[in-house]
Amino acid sequence: MKKYPVAKPYITAEDKAGVLAVLNSDQLSLGPVYKKFEKKFAKKIGVKYACAVSSGTAGLHLVLLACGIKAGDEVITTPFSFVASANSILYVGAKPVFVDIDPLTYNMDPLKIEAKITKKTKAILAVHIFGQPSEMDPIRRIAKKYKLQIIEDACESIGATYKAKQAGTFGQAGVFAFYPNKQMTTGEGGMIVTNDKKIYEICDSLRNQGRANNDQWLDHKYLGYNYRLDEMSSALGVSQLAKLDFMISERRKIAAWYGNILKPLSNIIQAPVTAANNTHTWFVYVVKIKNKKINRDLLMKNLKKAGVSTKLYLPSIHLFDFYKKMFGYKKGDFPIAEAVSSSSLALPIYIGLTKKDCELIINALASQIDKLNKVK
Ligand SMILES: *Cc1c(COP(=O)(O)O)cnc(C)c1O
Numbered sequence: 574m575k576k577y578p579v580a581k582p583y584i585t586a587e588d589k590a591g592v593l594a595v596l597n598s599d600q601l602s603l604g605p606v607y608k609k610f611e612k613k614f615a616k617k618i619g620v621k622y623a624c625a626v627s628s629g630t631a632g633l634h635l636v637l638l639a640c641g642i643k644a645g646d647e648v649i650t651t652p653f654s655f656v657a658s659a660n661s662i663l664y665v666g667a668k669p670v671f672v673d674i675d676p677l678t679y680n681m682d683p684l685k686i687e688a689k690i691t692k693k694t695k696a697i698l699a700v701h702i703f704g705q706p707s708e709m710d711p712i713r714r715i716a717k718k719y720k721l722q723i724i725e726d727a728c729e730s731i732g733a734t735y736k737a738k739q740a741g742t743f744g745q746a747g748v749f750a751f752y753p754n755k756q757m758t759t760g761e762g763g764m765i766v767t768n769d770k771k772i773y774e775i776c777d778s779l780r781n782q783g784r785a786n787n788d789q790w791l792d793h794k795y796l797g798y799n800y801r802l803d804e805m806s807s808a809l810g811v812s813q814l815a816k817l818d819f820m821i822s823e824r825r826k827i828a829a830w831y832g833n834i835l836k837p838l839s840n841i842i843q844a845p846v847t848a849a850n851n852t853h854t855w856f857v858y859v860v861k862i863k864n865k866k867i868n869r870d871l872l873m874k875n876l877k878k879a880g881v882s883t884k885l886y887l888p889s890i891h892l893f894d895f896y897k898k899m900f901g902y903k904k905g906d907f908p909i910a911e912a913v914s915s916s917s918l919a920l921p922i923y924i925g926l927t928k929k930d931c932e933l934i935i936n937a938l939a940s941q942i943d944k945l946n947k948v949k
Contacts, residue, residue: 778794
């Protein structure tokens with residue numbers, strides 16, 4: 574059988590021409606292209622300001638700083654995410670306080686937030702996992718009631734909507750990421766979006782060594798960082814953004830094929846669920862194996878031998894060693910997140926997969942599950 578990777582970027586001749594034009598221009602950083610990328614991105618998402626940064630993680634770090642989150646503060650978030658969302662809270666010296674997830678969408682369960690609010694709580698960091706937004710109305714109600722800020726980690730959900738509103742536009746600021754496995758890529762890169770001028774200005778300064786906004790190159794107002802996005806990456810961003818709608822519609826087509834092929838297998842494999850208020854942009858296509866006795870890791874290994882690469886999405890953050898050591902978290906603290914972590918895997922999803930490929934991949938999955946069932 575053909576070999577299937579889990580993810581693959583979609584790079585066209587236009588992407589290459591854009592990057593090459595920058596290389597021929599002699600201006601490889603802090604030129605006109607990152608500004609152009611920001612302007613187009615802000616327009617696309619429908620916000621006033623966009624601030625290009627070197628990664629999604631860098632963007633989260635800057636937003637937390639700009640929101641004034643600091644040592645001693647608590648930030649409510651989900652344990653079922655890529656580690657960067659919780660790590661960014663640690664970068665500013667604050668404490669990530671986890672709440673368990675919804676068993677169908679795998680996003681933070683809003684019903685579990687209020688019990689975790691203390692006098693130290695300053696913000697809710699909502700992560701829109703796998704390509705669909707968190708349930709933002711109840712999150713916004715709680716934030717208003719307790720005067721908390723909302724920060725959105727939209728790194729996996731560019732273009733997705735909740736009640737027809739774009740992910741990343743519900744709180745003080747949102748962050749997107751462009752690592753090569755995301756829906757669009759700049760190689761490495763990220764983008765902060767906000768309607769708050771002050772947040773934008775602080776992020777703009779901090780990404781460039783805390784430079785004052787007065788053209789005095791060496792006047793440093795704050796302790797800043799080098800989180801700039803270079804011009805080659807920005808050029809890739811401009812051309813990728815121009816085909817984002819196409820790339821999302823291709824991902825939706827593949828997800829719909831998978832969904833149809835999985836229907837008759839619903840007693841053994843749980844397909845992803847899109848909440849009624851949401852549109853999904855399919856960063857990953859994650860299925861859950863229903864038989865808890867199946868050794869998921871062995872299943873992934875066997876699939877790999879059969880030519881289908883899969884990926885563990887995602888381990889629960891509270892069970893990483895340093896989180897356990899720092900905060901005393903243990904197995905059983907967030908049972909829904911842990912159950913999803915131990916039984917799910919991401920299937921290949923990238924532009925170029927055909928319906929036939931999807932059938933072959935699901936056939937391989939079903940037959941490997943069958944084999945493992947027989948071993949028992
Ligand atoms: C990809 C991702 C990020 C940011 O990743 P970078 O590699 O730093 O760009 C942050 N949070 C989540 C949930 C992600 O999936």
